Amino acid sequence: xxxxxxxxxxxxxxxxxxxxxxxxxxxxxxxxxxxxxxxxxxxxxxxxxxxxxxxxxxxxxxxxxxxxxxxxxxxxxxxxxxxxxxx
Numbered sequence: 001x002x003x004x005x006x007x008x009x010x011x012x013x014x015x016x017x018x019x020x021x022x023x024x025x026x027x028x029x030x031x032x033x034x035x036x037x038x039x040x041x042x043x044x045x046x047x048x049x050x051x052x053x054x055x056x057x058x059x060x061x062x063x064x065x066x067x068x069x070x071x072x073x074x075x076x077x078x079x080x081x082x083x084x085x086x087x
Contacts, residue, residue, distance in 0.1 A: 009043075012035070012039050
């Protein structure tokens with residue numbers, strides 16, 4: 001009935017004119033609200049799918065190596081030396 005594509009509003013209007021005689025006769029308020037909510041959900045779902053397709057990958061080997069080196073240097077800073085064996 002409702003296509004989950006960018007052109008779902010024209011498909012929705014075509015369905016209404018075919019099955020509910022939309023321009024000549026109005027639907028009850030509850031039915032209008034339900035159908036509009038379904039169209040909005042389909043639009044949001046298609047938008048989320050398009051967004052997921054173009055996610056930027058954040059793996060950067062140089063940055064990962066720099067973070068590992070930084071962690072190693074921080075761990076060495078907190079090394080406690082034993083000064084009890086004085087000469």
